[in-house]
Amino acid sequence: MSIAPPxxxxxxxxxxxxxxxxxxxxxxxxxxxxxxxxPPSDFHYARIIFLGDYCDRGPHTREVLDFxxxxxxxxxxxxxVFLAGNHDFAFAAFLGAIPPPPDGSAFSDTWEEFKPSxxxxxxxxxxxxxxxxxxxxxxxxxxxxxxxxxxxxxxKGSIYDAGTTFESYGVxxxxxxxxxxxxxxxxxxxxxxxxxxxxxxxxIETENGxxxxxxxxxxxxxxxxxxxxxxxxYLKEKDTRIPKVEPLSGRKSVWDIPEELSKSATIVVSGHxxxxxxDGLRLIIDEGGGMEQNPVAAIVLPxxxxxxxxxxx
Numbered sequence: 014m015s016i017a018p019p020x021x022x023x024x025x026x027x028x029x030x031x032x033x034x035x036x037x038x039x040x041x042x043x044x045x046x047x048x049x050x051x052p053p054s055d056f057h058y059a060r061i062i063f064l065g066d067y068c069d070r071g072p073h074t075r076e077v078l079d080f081x082x083x084x085x086x087x088x089x090x091x092x093x094v095f096l097a098g099n100h101d102f103a104f105a106a107f108l109g110a111i112p113p114p115p116d117g118s119a120f121s122d123t124w125e126e127f128k129p130s131x132x133x134x135x136x137x138x139x140x141x142x143x144x145x146x147x148x149x150x151x152x153x154x155x156x157x158x159x160x161x162x163x164x165x166x167x168x169k170g171s172i173y174d175a176g177t178t179f180e181s182y183g184v185x186x187x188x189x190x191x192x193x194x195x196x197x198x199x200x201x202x203x204x205x206x207x208x209x210x211x212x213x214x215x216x217i218e219t220e221n222g223x224x225x226x227x228x229x230x231x232x233x234x235x236x237x238x239x240x241x242x243x244x245x246x247y248l249k250e251k252d253t254r255i256p257k258v259e260p261l262s263g264r265k266s267v268w269d270i271p272e273e274l275s276k277s278a279t280i281v282v283s284g285h286x287x288x289x290x291x292d293g294l295r296l297i298i299d300e301g302g303g304m305e306q307n308p309v310a311a312i313v314l315p316x317x318x319x320x321x322x323x324x325x326x
Contacts, residue, residue: 016057016090024216024223026051026059027314029230029296032098032284033063034303035071035177040080043309043322050320051313057090062210064284065098065232065261070174070303075181078199097206098232098285099148099262103173105203106149106253107137108195112204114254123147123256133157134172140189147256153179155187166304174303208232208261209248216315217280217294223315226278226294231260233285234267234297241273261285270295282312291317 028047033040048056067081068074084093097105105111106120114120124131124147137145137153152173161168170176170186179186182194208231215228229235235244236259248260260267262285270281280294287302289310300310300321308321 016053023055024225024315026055027062027212027215027228028059028311029062029064029282029298029314030311031064031289031298031309032066032301032303033071033077033309034066034100034301035068035074035077035181036301036305036309037071037073037076037080039071039301039309039322040077043311043320046320046322046324046326047311047313049326050318057088060092060094060212062094062230062282063096064230064282064298065096065206066100066284066299066303067098068104068175068178069100070169070177071305072177073181074178075199078202082198082202094210094230095202095206096210096230096232096284097203097208097261099258100152100173100175101203101206102208102258102261103148103152104175104178105200105206106146107153108149108192108200108203109141109145110200110204111146111253112251115250115252116254118254120144120146120149120253123254124150126256127151137187139187141192146253153187153191164304207249208251208258209245211245215280218315218317219293224278226280228280228282229274230282231267232283233260233263234269234281234283235260235271235274236263236266237269237271239271241271268297280314289319291319 067077135155135157136150152175154171156168156172176186179191184191184194210230212228214225216223282296284299286297286299289300290297298312301307308323311320
């Protein structure tokens with residue numbers, strides 16, 4: 014059955030989906046709920062922005078990537094944006110699926126600043142580690158502390174909880190065999206993830222009615238006190254000289270909309286923070302946080318409707 018596109022006078026539906034973290038059933042249920050809730054003409058022509066962190070913690074990273082990779086052929090009239098989360102960047106770094114540093118420097122240059130943590134985090138030191146970005150080594154490492162006091166959970170293999178991702182590809186945690194076990198289409202998907210996405214004229218419901226805004230989507234957020242244009246530039250370029258990319262992995266530093274953007278109507282949407290936080294044009298959509306008991310959520314624009322995998326529609 015062919016579905017007609019929505020009328021041009023109607024604002025485009027934009028759906029932002031929070032961190033999935035290897036939970037395939039949650040992703041399938043959330044997708045089904047979105048499909049039930051949103052009229053077919055809107056759903057089939059929507060822009061879908063995945064906010065990153067597809068891997069780790071949950072048991073089915075491999076199946077989650079299969080699901081995401083299949084979307085463009087299953088829903089050819091939708092447009093799909095796949096942001097890199099800090100976990101996906103680290104997974105890609107381990108596989109060698111990130112671009113080389115633009116200045117020709119070595120990935121080993123990214124280690125220096127964080128060397129004091131190497132022993133505690135048990136950085137990966139097996140095949141290929143000499144030419145690996147810091148985050149790849151941390152991701153596949155074997156953390157020496159068993160309990161994550163900040164989260165109140167046990168670490169799953171590494172500081173990134175990557176053990177479940179290795180297992181989803183049938184490989185023990187920390188094994189270099191993962192490089193061969195991950196299929197080429199998954200490596201390509203990871204290498205194509207964008208660090209930032211921008212779109213003009215996105216509609217959102219506000220206290221003053223429907224407002225047309227610029228939208229910026231980035232996994233963690235944009236840093237306060239740093240030049241926004243400079244941040245956007247290096248995020249678009251995927252500058253892998255940087256040992257720790259704050260807009261993908263920061264917390265307090267990226268929570269708010271930077272002051273220079275608050276002067277213009279700019280939506281900043283992120284996942285990452287383990288919270289659902291909708292405050293004016295700052296949207297943080299990560300109710301799950303990779304915790305088994307928590308739902309995976311999405312926000313639908315312009316209405317700002319929150320949809321969860323647990324909703325019984």
